[in-house]
Amino acid sequence: MVRYLRVHACGAPVKPDIDRIEAVDDEIAASLRAMGPSNRLELVFQAERFARELMRAGARNRHPEWDEAEVEKEVARLWAATEARKNTCGTSPAS
Numbered sequence: 001m002v003r004y005l006r007v008h009a010c011g012a013p014v015k016p017d018i019d020r021i022e023a024v025d026d027e028i029a030a031s032l033r034a035m036g037p038s039n040r041l042e043l044v045f046q047a048e049r050f051a052r053e054l055m056r057a058g059a060r061n062r063h064p065e066w067d068e069a070e071v072e073k074e075v076a077r078l079w080a081a082t083e084a085r086k087n088t089c090g091t092s093p094a095s
Contacts, residue, residue, distance in 0.1 A: 052079065 024032075032040060052075055059066065059074040066074070 055079065 035043075055075045055078050056071055059071045059078075063070070063074070
């Protein structure tokens with residue numbers, strides 16, 4: 001039985017993209033398996049914070065004249081655009 005973990009905004013199931021599956025190092029996989037769910041979730045939150053920090057740094061680098069409010073507005077715009085691409089029916093996260 002095939003189980004789809006995600007659904008597009010239009011309700012269509014998202015099939016796994018077999019060509020995009022990457023191998024995980026055995027030690028990393030063992031470490032992740034040994035973690036509890038709350039620790040794995042914390043890693044996700046850390047990755048999100050890191051991604052937003054990279055977006056902030058990029059916005060500051062591209063627009064040194066911007067104040068902090070403008071930088072945060074750009075980060076929000078970029079994050080929303082990323083989420084919209086992931087959730088748009090028929091569009092893969094990589095596009």
